[in-house]
Structures are given as structure tokens and as C-alpha cells.
Amino acid sequence: MTDNKKIGFFQSGTPWVWLNAGAVSISMIMVIGLLVLIAVRGLGHFWPKAIWQIEYAENGGITKLIGERAKTESVSARQLREAGVKHNFEEEFVERTLLKIGNRDVYGFDFRLTLSPLENSASLPQDLIVLERTEWGNFYGELVAIEENGVSVQTSMEDLWDELSPRVKRVDELRDRISKIEKSEIGAINFKMEKLRLQTRAMELAGRDEADEKAGMATKKAALDEDYEALKSRLDVLYAEIRRDAVTLHVMTGEEVSINLSKVVKATRPNAMSTLTKVGHYFGNLIDFVSDDPREANTEGGIFPAIFGTVMMVLLMSIIVTPFGVIAAIYLREYAKQGFVTRLVRISVNNLAGVPSIVYGVFGLGFFVYVLGGNIDQLFYPEALPSPTFGSGGLMWASLTLALLTVPVVIVATEEGLARIPRSVREGSLALGATKAETLWRIVIPMASPAMMTGLILAVARAAGEVAPLMLVGAVKLAPSLPLDMNAPFLHLERKFMHLGFHIYDVGFQSPNVEAARPLVYATALILVAVIILLNLTAIYIRNHLREKYRTLEQ
Amino acid sequence: MATPNISSDLFQNQPSRSIDQEDICITCEDFSLSYGTKQALFDINLKIPTNRATAFIGPSGCGKSTLLRCMNRMNDLIDGINISGQMKLHGQDINTRDVNVTELRQQVGMVFQKPNPFPKTIFENVAYGLRLQGITNRTEIEDRVEWSLVNSALWGEVGDRLQDNAFSLSGGQQQRLVIARAIAVRPQVLLLDEPASALDPISTLKIEELIAELKSQYTVVIVTHNMQQAARVSDYTAFLYLGKLIEFGPTNVLFTAPGERQTEDYITGRYG
Numbered sequence: 071m072t073d074n075k076k077i078g079f080f081q082s083g084t085p086w087v088w089l090n091a092g093a094v095s096i097s098m099i100m101v102i103g104l105l106v107l108i109a110v111r112g113l114g115h116f117w118p119k120a121i122w123q124i125e126y127a128e129n130g131g132i133t134k135l136i137g138e139r140a141k142t143e144s145v146s147a148r149q150l151r152e153a154g155v156k157h158n159f160e161e162e163f164v165e166r167t168l169l170k171i172g173n174r175d176v177y178g179f180d181f182r183l184t185l186s187p188l189e190n191s192a193s194l195p196q197d198l199i200v201l202e203r204t205e206w207g208n209f210y211g212e213l214v215a216i217e218e219n220g221v222s223v224q225t226s227m228e229d230l231w232d233e234l235s236p237r238v239k240r241v242d243e244l245r246d247r248i249s250k251i252e253k254s255e256i257g258a259i260n261f262k263m264e265k266l267r268l269q270t271r272a273m274e275l276a277g278r279d280e281a282d283e284k285a286g287m288a289t290k291k292a293a294l295d296e297d298y299e300a301l302k303s304r305l306d307v308l309y310a311e312i313r314r315d316a317v318t319l320h321v322m323t324g325e326e327v328s329i330n331l332s333k334v335v336k337a338t339r340p341n342a343m344s345t346l347t348k349v350g351h352y353f354g355n356l357i358d359f360v361s362d363d364p365r366e367a368n369t370e371g372g373i374f375p376a377i378f379g380t381v382m383m384v385l386l387m388s389i390i391v392t393p394f395g396v397i398a399a400i401y402l403r404e405y406a407k408q409g410f411v412t413r414l415v416r417i418s419v420n421n422l423a424g425v426p427s428i429v430y431g432v433f434g435l436g437f438f439v440y441v442l443g444g445n446i447d448q449l450f451y452p453e454a455l456p457s458p459t460f461g462s463g464g465l466m467w468a469s470l471t472l473a474l475l476t477v478p479v480v481i482v483a484t485e486e487g488l489a490r491i492p493r494s495v496r497e498g499s500l501a502l503g504a505t506k507a508e509t510l511w512r513i514v515i516p517m518a519s520p521a522m523m524t525g526l527i528l529a530v531a532r533a534a535g536e537v538a539p540l541m542l543v544g545a546v547k548l549a550p551s552l553p554l555d556m557n558a559p560f561l562h563l564e565r566k567f568m569h570l571g572f573h574i575y576d577v578g579f580q581s582p583n584v585e586a587a588r589p590l591v592y593a594t595a596l597i598l599v600a601v602i603i604l605l606n607l608t609a610i611y612i613r614n615h616l617r618e619k620y621r622t623l624e625q
Numbered sequence: 626m627a628t629p630n631i632s633s634d635l636f637q638n639q640p641s642r643s644i645d646q647e648d649i650c651i652t653c654e655d656f657s658l659s660y661g662t663k664q665a666l667f668d669i670n671l672k673i674p675t676n677r678a679t680a681f682i683g684p685s686g687c688g689k690s691t692l693l694r695c696m697n698r699m700n701d702l703i704d705g706i707n708i709s710g711q712m713k714l715h716g717q718d719i720n721t722r723d724v725n726v727t728e729l730r731q732q733v734g735m736v737f738q739k740p741n742p743f744p745k746t747i748f749e750n751v752a753y754g755l756r757l758q759g760i761t762n763r764t765e766i767e768d769r770v771e772w773s774l775v776n777s778a779l780w781g782e783v784g785d786r787l788q789d790n791a792f793s794l795s796g797g798q799q800q801r802l803v804i805a806r807a808i809a810v811r812p813q814v815l816l817l818d819e820p821a822s823a824l825d826p827i828s829t830l831k832i833e834e835l836i837a838e839l840k841s842q843y844t845v846v847i848v849t850h851n852m853q854q855a856a857r858v859s860d861y862t863a864f865l866y867l868g869k870l871i872e873f874g875p876t877n878v879l880f881t882a883p884g885e886r887q888t889e890d891y892i893t894g895r896y897g
Contacts, residue, residue, distance in 0.1 A: 494739055494741040495741050497735075498743065498803065502807065502810060504754075621792060
């Protein structure tokens, strides 16, 4: 009786259903857990954090500490003793806090540890301010005075903060103007100068020595120099302007430190903010993060060039990989005689998808960069040698390498799509007097286009997340300029670029200030995931549209 | 001779005529076909008259569809096919090297068992063959699309929604659309491979009425499993069995007085 029941239970299929549901749940939990972890750690970074003022018992006296609580953990007292900390705590566990005290230029380090039993008091004074600076990281302190042209601004202590905000804003506007002149206008002049230099060099290499030409170039150069001088003097004025104000702050060690406002990006008083103001600052910080250039070896500022580089590279890769993959698949499925050789090719293509990506990176470096790029330089850019143009990693080689990496995916997906087109539809077209090519072009390929998009979606997902090969063929820690700008020919395929994946690695493991950069790793990872999702959603939208359009009998 | 399931009033409209009095469109002479080592057609000798409906009947696998597909060389697409003998269209062998297959298929249109519209609008489905011929004049295309849809008895149903997707039509409408698509290129011959077998009785009736209309302008060759359908729509009928042509003649003669024992057995339902 019991035996029969048992068999009945297994035969009913219930355990299978549970097993399958369990597998699905575990996968879902893992994916959601991953996203939530990245989102919480990454997005939390932009919230204006409270600045604590702590009276700390240390070296037999009381020290005043000012800073953000970055991380708090529970440590056993015994462990501390073993680690060499002399104490006589009664508790078995104490709270250990990693305090971000900032002011690296003053103290030499911007983090320190505190133990909860030694904190005599902790408060959140309203008037503590945080300065986000262009260098040396954050600055924490109390505002003491504001100076304009070296003269202290006369105002009551209460009004000092109100005096500061507009000045920071002014500096911000000036900085924008300076960077606009430096980046676009002087950048354009430099670009033209470099072109002129290359022209001169090309003339020398060709052995031509024509006075007219030389004179023309000299005039052009003189004109450019003149433009440059004009811009330079405008810049000098702006630089003088931006250096006008300075603030003096009282830091936790009791010193007074003067900081020129030209180095300040943002000034906030988080302890005095209402929740609503904090929300406002939060989104402001988030927008700055995705739209600004990085500062201080990527540990501060934004990641805009990395987002731009990633999207650009993925788009370029898509443009390269789609026609290649589709044409190869059409040949394999529609024209090639199905036999041993086609089978061999198909197996090879499938296996190509399993080759580790770094191998593609090595190939890209060895073949694209050195062989192709080197020869292109010899043939078309001899005047720039010995500095390479295409002969070093760049956007084009990175896109090509990734296209090679993802072409098997597109081929397989397209082939499957072609195989699914019903024979009856092809025969219908042929019976009307269409040739095979016409049938392919007018009927089969449009009907297989959703499958091609599926291939492209998979390719994009793989390429956008790839880092290892990019390190060899063109992704860099900091690219001096974007691959797309206003200087002809606008798209600079030879330029190196920044990439979110590489940025994560760089910030997380190669940065001088790992503690400060850690939240940025999560935030950048989140942005990378968001970029990939966005790219994929676009492709999925297009695919669904195509599917709807070419819906057939079976569906 | 008794023909229990075919009533003789089916043949009222069909004049009894001999094949020798007809104008011949397609001629098979000792036509044989084999897939690899398996022979599918054995020495078929057949004359298909112009502007008449000719039906091929026979049990499944007897080779009637294969023979039909040879008439516009659709079998070219299948690997490992060998043919011998001749298949002539107006006296010219269609299997020689200098015959342009696409031109042949424009002259000999084909409609398949399952409706196979393209995933395009109704208009574009019918215009497809015209565009292939390089016709770009919009009014000419519109005229011919309308003409085709009128002649395939579909205009009344779809005339006001030509820009809808062809898959929005019912099965019977799709099959008539496919016929419209085939006649739009003005073929001489229309090959119908069991055109109504996937349709409901009302749609089947409409298709049969349409075939009756079409045969005044086209040479219609129809493969069917349904003997009543063959009796209703065709002027001539060929009975194939195991790859051999057993009997061919005017439909009313074949059904009322079959000359062969096998034919009689088949049409009286003793096998097949």
C-alpha cells in the first residue's frame, strides 16, 4: 500500500514541478540579489551623509574627530587585543567604525578607525561643512572666514554660509567657461596645429620644397598662434577671476586651513539639510556622476567618458558584426552544399564562441593593432611616425576584436532563424518566378530578421560586458578626448577610449585610494548593467516590432 | 458500370469531347523520375489540353504531386532527383539547359496545399510577382492587383482593406489570395496542388467555383484526393497509381465508364 502510494507520488510529477520551480526561484534570487546588492551599495554613495563630531579618548587625552561614518562592524575585544590594541573593555564585542576624515592634504590619510567604547560623545553640529575639491578629496571643517582678493569679507558668522554658496556657484560657472575654452577651442587649435605639423612633415618626407606652400603653411601657423594667444589671454583673465575667493576652515585638529575656492567643486552642509534637500542633492550627485569627467585618478567625479566609450564601442561592434554574421549564415544555410565541410565549418564556428576572450584580445593586438594598424600607419600616416596612429590600440580595433568575438553568436542565431522559415513560403516565391536571390532578399531575410536581432542582442550583451580583450586593444584608464568631437572627421576611430568594465577594474583595484573608491565600483557596475539593459531593451523593442510585422503561419 | 458515390448529373456541363480535338498545352513523353534509387514516376505519357481543367487523382504517394511539380520544375530544389523522357510546354521541352526557369515559372504558376501568403499586406502579396517582373508603375500595379483579386473572387471581401496583413484573412481567403497572386503574373498554366484540402466545405466550394471560372482563361491542372471534387471541377482526369499513369480521359467517361479495373476499384472506393 505504502509502496503504491510512493510510486504514485513520483509518477504524478509533483517532485519534478517542485524541482523546476526551485531551480527557477534560486536563479531569480541570485539575479535579484546581485542587482539589489549593486544598487544599494552603488546608489547609497550619492546620499549626503551626516558629518559626525566625535570626542575620542586617545593617548591619554581627548581628540576631536570630524568625519563620515563609512563602515561600522562588530569586532570581538579579544581579537583587538591580539591585534595589539591595548584596552580594558568590558564588552565582549565592540563596534569598530571606519571614519572618513578627509582632508588628505592636512593629515596625510583620509580614513581612520574608531572604537565605540572610546567615543566619549558624538554629535552632528549643523555648521560642519563638506567641500568637494578638484584634488585631495573631500574637506571637512567649520567655516571661519571668507576672503575676497585676500581681504576678509566682513559679515557675521551666521551669514558666512549664505555668503559662500553664491561664490561656489560663481566659481563653477567660471570653471565651465575655462574648460570650454581649453577643451573645445584650444583643443581645435591644437588639432589644426598637429595637422599642420603633419603636413609639413609629409612635405619633408616627399622631398618637396616649394616656397609657396611653405609660406602658406607659415601664415596658417601664424594665424593659429595668434588665435591661441587671444584665447590664452582670455584664459588668464578667467584664471585670475576664479582664484579671487578663498575660504578658511577650522579642522578637527584645531588648525585653520585656507583653501582657494577655485579648487572647490561643491560645498554642502549635510547636517543642516532637510530630507527634501538631501533628495535634491542626491539626484544632483547622481546626474553629476553620469555626466562629469573623472577626477583624481578616477576616484572622484563622474564616469561620462566611460559610458560614452562603452556605448560607442558596442554600437560600432554591432555595425561590424551584423552584416558579417548574417552574410556568413546565409551562405552556410542557403548556398553552401550541406556536407562534411559545412558541418566542419559549423562546428568550428560554434567552438569559436567558447574561446576565452583574452585570446581574442591577444589576436586583436597581434593582428589588428600590430599588423593591420602598423601597415596602415606605414601607408597612410608616415608623417606621424614614429608615434603610431592606428598602430596602437583604439576604438576601431577594439570594436573589430569584439565583433570577431561575437560573430559566432550572430551566425548561429541567424542560421536558426533561416532554418525556421517554412519551405512553403520559399516555394510560393519561387513559383511566382522569383530567383533564389530574390526570394532570399524579399522574403526569407525579412522573415528571419527577428532571429538576427536575437543574435545581435546576445552579441551586445556579451560585448558590453567584456573587459579582458579591451585592455589589450584600446581601453585606457583615462582618455584625453572622446572618440567623437567637433573636429573633422568627427569620428576618431584611432583614439583610445574609456570603458565601464575597465573602469570598474581600474577604480577598484588600481586606484591609490581603494577605500574611497569602493562605492564608485558598485555605482559604476550599476551603470554598466543599466547601459547593457538599455541597449538590449532597444534591440528587443526593434525585434518585437519585426516579429509582429513578419508573423507567419506557425506563430 | 456502377459508380455508387458519383452521381451522373455532376457532368451535365461538361461536353463529351475527345482529347484529339483539343489544343494541347503540356505533353509528357515517357516521363520518368527517381529520387536517388527510388523511382517515383514510370514512363508517363500524357497530354494536357489548353484552357481545360485536368485533375490528377490517385492514392497517397502515387506520384501525382511529383508529376505536377515537374511541370514548373519545382523539383529542381530537391537534391538527388533524376528525370528522363520529356516534359513539353507548347511543344518545347522545359528541362533543357536553355530554358529560363524563372520565365517558365511565370508562365506556369503554382498554388500549394497549404495557403502560403507572404508576411506582407494583401496588396503587396498580389503585387509581389509584378514587382519581380520589374513593373514599377504604380497605377499599372494597382490595376493588375485589382484585376487579380476580382478574378479570384476576393475583391468583394478585401477590396477595402488591402493594406491589412495577409495573415488577418481566413484560410479560404488566404488560398484565394494565393491564387490571385499566381494569376497576377498572367500565367498560361495554373498548377493547383490539393488547393482545398486544408479548407472547410464552404471555402472549398468557393475555390471550386473559382476554378470553374479560371479554366476559361487558363490551363488548370489540379491534384486532388477528393474524387467528387475532381468530378465537379475537371474536364479531364488522370488516374495515377504507384507512379504509373493507369488511365486518362474525359472526366465523365473516366468516372462513368472507366476502362481499367484499377480505376474502377479506386473510384468506387475499394482501395486508396
